[in-house]
Amino acid sequence: xxxxxxxxxxxxxxxxxxxxxxxxxxxxxxxxxxxxxxxxxxxxxxxxxxxxxxxxxxxxxxxxxxxxxxxxxxxxxxxxxxxxxxxxxxxxxxxxxxxxxxxxxxxxxxxxxxxxxxxxxxxxxxxxxxxxxxxxxxxxxxxxxxxxxxxxxxxxxxxxxxxxxxxxxxxxxxxxxxxxxxxxxxxxxxxxxxxxxxxxxxxxxxxxxxxxxxxxxxxxxxxxxxxxxxxxxxxxxxxxxxxxxxxxxxxxxxxxxxxxxxxxxxxxxxxxxxxxxxxxxxxxxxxxxxxxxxxxxxxxxxxxxxxxxxxxxxxxxxxxxxxxxxxxxxxxxxxxxxxxxxxxxxxxxxxxxxxxxxxxxxxxxxxxxxxxxxxxxxxxxxxxxxxxxxxxxxxxxxxxxxxxxxxxxxxxxxxxxxxxxxxxxxxxxxxxxxxxxxxxxxxxxxxxxxxxxxxxxxxxxxxxxxxxxxxxxxxxxxxxxxxxxxxxxxxxxxxxxxxxxxxxxxxxxxxxxxxxxxxxxxxxxxxxxxxxxxxxxxxxxxxxxxxxxxxxxxxxxxxxxxxxxxxxxxxxxxxxxxxxxxxxxxxxxxxxxxxxxxxxxxxxxxxxxxxxxxxxxxxxxxxxxxxxxxxxxxxxxxxxxxxxxxxxxxxxxxxxxxxxxxxxxxxxxxxxxxxxxxxxxxxxxxxxxxxxxxxxxxxxxxxxxxxxxxxxxxxxxxxxxxxxxxxxxxxxxxxxxxxxxxxxxxxxxxxxxxxxxxxxxxxxxxxxxxxxxxxxxxxxxxxxxxxxxxxxxxxxxxxxxxxxxxxxxxxxxxxxxxxxxxxxxxxxxxxxxxxxxxxxxxxxxxxxxxxxxxxxxxxxxxxxxxxxxxxxxxxxxxxxxxxxxxxxxxxxxxxxxxxxxxxxxxxxx
Numbered sequence: 001x002x003x004x005x006x007x008x009x010x011x012x013x014x015x016x017x018x019x020x021x022x023x024x025x026x027x028x029x030x031x032x033x034x035x036x037x038x039x040x041x042x043x044x045x046x047x048x049x050x051x052x053x054x055x056x057x058x059x060x061x062x063x064x065x066x067x068x069x070x071x072x073x074x075x076x077x078x079x080x081x082x083x084x085x086x087x088x089x090x091x092x093x094x095x096x097x098x099x100x101x102x103x104x105x106x107x108x109x110x111x112x113x114x115x116x117x118x119x120x121x122x123x124x125x126x127x128x129x130x131x132x133x134x135x136x137x138x139x140x141x142x143x144x145x146x147x148x149x150x151x152x153x154x155x156x157x158x159x160x161x162x163x164x165x166x167x168x169x170x171x172x173x174x175x176x177x178x179x180x181x182x183x184x185x186x187x188x189x190x191x192x193x194x195x196x197x198x199x200x201x202x203x204x205x206x207x208x209x210x211x212x213x214x215x216x217x218x219x220x221x222x223x224x225x226x227x228x229x230x231x232x233x234x235x236x237x238x239x240x241x242x243x244x245x246x247x248x249x250x251x252x253x254x255x256x257x258x259x260x261x262x263x264x265x266x267x268x269x270x271x272x273x274x275x276x277x278x279x280x281x282x283x284x285x286x287x288x289x290x291x292x293x294x295x296x297x298x299x300x301x302x303x304x305x306x307x308x309x310x311x312x313x314x315x316x317x318x319x320x321x322x323x324x325x326x327x328x329x330x331x332x333x334x335x336x337x338x339x340x341x342x343x344x345x346x347x348x349x350x351x352x353x354x355x356x357x358x359x360x361x362x363x364x365x366x367x368x369x370x371x372x373x374x375x376x377x378x379x380x381x382x383x384x385x386x387x388x389x390x391x392x393x394x395x396x397x398x399x400x401x402x403x404x405x406x407x408x409x410x411x412x413x414x415x416x417x418x419x420x421x422x423x424x425x426x427x428x429x430x431x432x433x434x435x436x437x438x439x440x441x442x443x444x445x446x447x448x449x450x451x452x453x454x455x456x457x458x459x460x461x462x463x464x465x466x467x468x469x470x471x472x473x474x475x476x477x478x479x480x481x482x483x484x485x486x487x488x489x490x491x492x493x494x495x496x497x498x499x500x501x502x503x504x505x506x507x508x509x510x511x512x513x514x515x516x517x518x519x520x521x522x523x524x525x526x527x528x529x530x531x532x533x534x535x536x537x538x539x540x541x542x543x544x545x546x547x548x549x550x551x552x553x554x555x556x557x558x559x560x561x562x563x564x565x566x567x568x569x570x571x572x573x574x575x576x577x578x579x580x581x582x583x584x585x586x587x588x589x590x591x592x593x594x595x596x597x598x599x600x601x602x603x604x605x606x607x608x609x610x611x612x613x614x615x616x617x618x619x620x621x622x623x624x625x626x627x628x629x630x631x632x633x634x635x636x637x638x639x640x641x642x643x644x645x646x647x648x649x650x651x652x653x654x655x656x657x658x659x660x661x662x663x664x665x666x667x668x669x670x671x672x673x674x675x676x677x678x679x680x681x682x683x684x685x686x687x688x689x690x691x692x693x694x695x696x697x698x699x700x701x702x703x704x705x706x707x708x709x710x711x712x713x714x715x716x717x718x719x720x721x722x723x724x725x726x727x728x729x730x731x732x733x734x735x736x737x738x739x740x741x742x743x744x745x746x747x748x749x750x751x752x753x754x755x756x757x758x759x760x761x762x763x764x765x766x767x768x769x770x771x772x773x774x775x776x777x778x779x780x781x782x783x784x785x786x787x788x789x790x791x792x793x794x795x796x797x798x799x800x801x802x803x804x805x806x807x808x809x810x811x812x813x814x815x816x817x818x819x820x821x822x823x824x825x826x827x828x829x830x831x832x833x834x835x836x837x838x839x840x841x842x843x844x845x846x847x848x849x850x851x852x853x854x855x856x857x858x859x860x861x862x863x864x865x866x867x868x869x870x871x872x873x874x875x876x877x878x879x880x881x882x883x884x885x886x887x888x889x890x891x892x893x894x895x896x897x898x899x900x901x902x903x904x905x906x907x908x909x
Contacts, residue, residue, distance in 0.1 A: 043082050044069050046102045053097040059090040076108070084108035088133070096121035104128070112136050112157070120163070124149040135159040135181070142166065148173040159183040159205075166190070172197040183231070184208040191235075196220025207233040207255070214260070219244045226250050228274075234258040241266055241285075248272060255279040257302070262286065265303075270295045270321075281305050281331065289332070291318040300329035304355065309336035317341060322366070323348050331355040333379065341366050350374040357381040357403070365389065365404075370396035381405040381427065389413060399423055405449065406430035418442065428453065429473070437463070437479070446470040451497070453477055464489045475521065476500035483527070488512045499523040499545065507532050514538050521545040523568065531569075533558045547571050555579055555597075570594065577609050644718065646670055647679055647727065667730060676730040677715070683723040825866045832863060 044065065051063045062072050070077035076084035082103050092114040100106070101123055108131040109123065116134075119141035123129065129150055135157045142165035143158070154176045164186040171180070172194025178201055188211045195204070201224050214236050221230075222244025228251060237259035246268030248254075257279045264287035265280065275295040285306040301321070317332070322342035327349040333356060340363030345351060347368040354369055357379050364387035369375050375396055386408040393402065394414025402417060405427050412435035417426060419440060425447040433453040439462035441448075451473045458481035466472075470492050479501040485508040487496075493514065499521045506529030507522075514520075518540045528550040535544065536558025544562070547570040555574055559567075560581035567582065567590045575596030582590065583599050591597050591604060598609035650668030658665040663682035670677065718725040831841050838856050839847065865873050 043103060046099060047072075047075070047082070050097055050100050053094065053099065054092055055094045057090055057092055059092075060087075081105050084110075086110045087114070088112040090114060092116055096123060098122040098125070101125040101127075107131065109133070120144050120147075126150065128152055130176070131155040133157045134161065137161055139163055140186075143168055143171065145170055147171060150174070151176075153177060154200075155179040157181040158185065160185075162186050164188060164211075167192050167195075169194045171195065174198065175200070177201055178226075179203045181205045182209070187212055189213065190215045191218055193218040193220040196223045198224065200226060202226050202250075203229040205229070205231040206235055207231045209235050212236045214238045216240075217242055217245075217256075217261075221245070222247045224248065228252045231255045232259070233279075237261055239263070241269070243268075245269065246271070249274070251275055252297075253277040256283070258282045260284060264288070265290055267292060270298075273297065276300075276326070278302070289318060289321075289337070291320075293318060293320045293324065296324050297326050298324050299326050300331075301327070302329065302331040303335070304331045305334040307335065308332070317361075319344070322346075325349050327351060328374075329353040332359070334358045336360055338362070340364075343367065345369055346371045346375065352376045355379040356383065359383050361385060363387075367392055369393065370399065374398055377401045377403075379403045380407070383407050385409065387411075389417070393417060397421060401425045401427075403427040404431070409433060418445070426450075436460075437474075439463075439465075441466045441469065444468060446492075449473040450477065451475045455479060458482075459484055459487060461486050463487055466490060467492065469493055470516075471495040473497040474501070478502060480504070483507055483522070485510060485512065488514055490514070492516055494540070495519040497521045499525070501525055503527055506530070508534075510534060511538070515540065517541055519543040523547040523549065525549055527551065531556055531559075531574075535559060536561050538562065542566070544568070555582075578604065578606065647677070647718075647725065651679070651681060678728040678730040680726040680728070681723060682726075828859070828862060829866070 047063060047069050048065060051057075051060050054060070060074065063069075063074075068080075069075045069082055070080055074086050074090075075082055076086070083105055084107060085100070085103075086108070088110050089112075092111065093116070095118045096111060096116060098121075100109070103126075105128055106126050107128055109126065109129060110131070110133040112133045113136040116137040116139065118139065120139060120143060121134070123132075124144065124146065127150075130152050132150070132153060132155065136159065139158070139161040141163065143163060145168045147168060148170040151174070153174050156174070156177060156179065159181045160183065162185060163182075166189030167182065167187060169192050171177075172192060175198070177198050180195070180198070180201060180203065183205050184207070187209050190213050191206065195201070196218060197220075204221075204224070204227060212235060216239035217232075217237055219242040221227075222242055225247070227248055230248070230251065230253070233255050234257075237256065239261065240263030241256065241261060243266050245251075245254075246266050249272065251272050252274050253276060255277070258281075261280070261283040262285065265285055267290050269275075269278070270290045271292055271294040273294055274297060276297050277300045278295075278298065279300070279302045281302045281304040283306050285303070286309055289303065289308060317337060317339065319342040321327070321330070322344040325348050329352060330345070331353065335358070337356075337359040338361065341356070341361060343366050345354065345366040345368065347366075350372045351369060352374050353376060355377070358381070361380075361383040362385065365378070365380060365385060367390045369378060369390065370392055373396070375398055377400055378393070379401070381403050382405070384407065385404070388411035389402075389404065389409060391414050393399065394416030396416075397420060399417070399420045400422055401424055403425070406429065408431065409428075410432040413426075413428065413433060415438065417423070418438040419442050421442055421444075423442040423445045426445065427447070427449045429449045429451040431453055433450065433455065435455060436457035437455065437460060439460045445466075446468050447470060449471070452475070454477065455474065456478040459479065461484055463484065464486040467490070469490055472493060473495065475497045477500070479498070480503060482505040483498075483503055488508055488510070489512040490496075491513040494516045496517060496519065500523075502525065503522070504526040507527060509532050511532070511534040515538070517538055520535075520541060520543065523545045524547070526549065527546070530553045531546065531551050533556040535541070536556055541562050542564055543566045544559075544564055545566065545568045547568045549572055551569070551572040551574060553574065554576035555569065555578060557579050560579035567587060569590055570592040572594055573596070574591070574594040576598070578591060578597055578599050580600070583601050583603050585603060588604060591606060597606050599606045600609055602608065647668055651666055655666045655668055656664060657667045657678075663680050666679045666681065668677045668679055669675070715727045715729065718727070828841075838852060838859065841859070842850065842855055861874075867873055
């Protein structure tokens with residue numbers, strides 16, 4: 001019995017000749033070897049007991065005490081003796097009872113395709129058992145180490161279970177075994193070399209066991225002289241294919257695909273005269289394809305997706321492969337094979353599949369690929385092939401696909417390729433093909449890619465007959481003329497790419513049937529006139545690319561009805577108002593180089609549309625704008641120069657009020673207005689230090705865009721090569737670290753801290769800013785500052801203070817920021833994630849003075865105010881009014897059941 005790839009063997013039956021004539025003791029002429037048949041009631045009693053232990057499944061309702069077991073559908077008898085039980089597909093969910101082995105002449109037990117649980121069944125006492133089929137169940141655990149007690153076993157199939165552990169060496173002592181299937185289990189050991197002792201083995205399948213330890217193929221398998229079928233796909237194989245495999249003289253099918261095999265293909269592999277199917281794809285094999293060919297029964301060769309390589313002739317395809325008379329499939333794609341293709345391919349065999357893509361092959365395609373009229377597919381893309389497509393392919397009526405993209409082919413395509421009755425796809429991109437588009441296509445042809453070639457001429461009006469075309473890619477050719485209205489009648493087309501040609505004139509104003517069209521690209525042509533309003537009625541269109549043409553007039557408002565992911569109308573001569581639906585940042589690059597377009601909102605880097613006619617006030621408006629610009633510039637220049645000089649004169653030691661890691665801070669009064677400024681100076685002896693310059697720029701960009709009632713305002717920035725100045729409004733309330741970490745304030749209770757924080761807004765701001773200043777990295781400073789003042793993208797006093805509250809509350813341990821805890825929020829969340837108790841977090845100096853419930857509530861509020869998503873943080877209003885809710889729910893930090901928290905923040909206070 002030969003099992004083809006992807007199929008399962010049929011269950012043997014008692015009517016098979018080998019059941020009638022062969023037993024483990026050898027061929028027999030009669031049934032005299034059997035014991036005297038027991039009374040019918042004895043075997044019936046055993047089977048009814050088995051039925052009961054199986055849970056009396058409804059599928060065995062014919063098993064009863066009033067009929068002979070030999071009349072039951074699941075039982076086979078020889079001379080009124082039960083020899084076979086076939087329980088496949090019976091929805092059995094119970095374990096196989098050991099009682100079944102009381103049937104002393106049982107030869108075949110088939111319980112496949114059920115839901116039987118548990119370990120390997122207790123059937124090792126079934127001494128005459130020859131066929132055991134356990135496939136497609138839920139067995140677990142190891143194969144018994146003494147499985148060789150089933151000494152008559154000839155056929156064992158454990159496929160598609162959950163057996164695990166090692167395959168026992170004892171399996172190599174089942175001398176009668178000719179069929180061994182262990183496919184798709186959970187084995188996690190190595191392949192036992194003892195399998196090489198099974199001299200009668202013909203079928204060996206151990207595929208899809210990817211939990212096996214990476215193992216080499218045992219060289220002992222080469223001793224299996226009767227082996228016809230070896231299937232070890234995806235079996236975690238490594239190393240080389242043993243040279244001993246050259247001795248597998250009976251081998252018909254070898255499948256070692258989807259592994260990590262390396263090295264070369266054994267030289268004698270293609271001399272195995274019975275070899276019919278060879279699958280070595282998706283490995284790491286290298287070197288040359290064996291040049292000695294004697295396997296003249298080969299139908300399919302798949303060596304694809306390896307590393308077969310080497311210079312000519314080492315990496316060439318041996319010419320005599322093309323002479324194999326049975327060859328139907330030849331697949332060597334995704335290697336690095338070089339040289340020319342043997343010209344006799346298809347001449348001596350009924351070739352069906354010829355797949356050689358992604359190599360370095362050169363020369364022409366063989367002329368006789370379809371000589372026998374059986375060719376279904378030619379896939380030769382991504383090589384260095386040249387010349388013309390063989391004219392014989394134009395007469396190949398069996399062809400389904402031709403794919404020769406990205407080569408160096410030239411000339412015209414044989415006309416018969418377009419109309420071959422079963423043709424589905426024609427892929428010719430990236431060559432130098434020429435000629436015109438065909439007026440007629442095969443009925444089933446759905447995909448045509450002729451991009452990056454030299455096709456020319458107009459789109460024929462007969463294109464309306466291309467009714468099943470789904471994808472047409474003809475970009476970067478030399479097609480010309482108008483876009484015919486007949487093109488819009490293609491009801492099934494979803495992708496139409498005609499960019500990079502020489503089309504001209506106006507687009508059809510009417511669209512007959514583009515209901516399936518999702519992708520339309522007509523860019524880089526010479527199209528003109530108005531963009532048709534009808535494009536806005538296409539229900540599936542998501543990609544519209546009309547750039548680099550000569551379209552005029554307004555963008556049709558109907559386009560705003562589309563759900564476009566990509567829109568590009570750049571580099572045309574469009575004018576007027578951009579439809580409202582496109583006036584957002586998603587379309588920033590959709591309208592470039594259209595100077596007459598305008599918008600109503602300040603987006604898209606386009607001018608605002610003027611409500612009045614542009615021409616009537618052109619001259620006066622121009623001069624007015626110029627006057628205003630000059631006047632404003634002069635005023636700003638004088639004001640800035642005055643401020644600059646005042647500031648420079650105030651940078652003295654007398655005005656120094658503080659300094660930090662990145663510079664000094666001065667308090668400077670304006671002599672005229674009396675206004676007081678805080679000026680931070682960042683300087684270096686040489687050029688401005690890069691590490692200091694980055695936070696300076698970041699500070700300028702962030703604070704310059706933040707406008708909040710409780711943030712000191714950044715008035716201006718002044719910088720040269722050696723010095724940078726930041727000018728702020730001055731605030732008198734000092735800094736957080738002095739207020740929070742001074743010895744005097746260390747004795748403050750947590751309640752006092754929060755009441756100060758809640759009631760005194762300027763102090764709250766100073767606390768928040770002070771905490772942020774404690775961060776050692778400047779970019780973290782501003783990230784924290786922005787994060788604590790912004791909720792859902794917009795700063796406001798309530799959400800900002802709530803964010804600030806979160807940034808101060810976790811600081812209750814009294815620690816000052818340092819390298820270990822440079823980010824207080826992250827430190828507080830780390831304590832929470834590590835499951836620390838509140839006592840482990842609170843500073844020792846204030847632990848005794850604080851109420852535990854209040855401290856817990858404070859930490860909960862702090863953590864809730866600093867969640868990652870701004871939308872999940874409470875507003876300050878919620879902090880004021882809902883602290884009791886936080887306490888009752890426990891917040892992120894759960895309180896003990898025996899502690900009843902009291903409100904810490906009072907409503908309205």
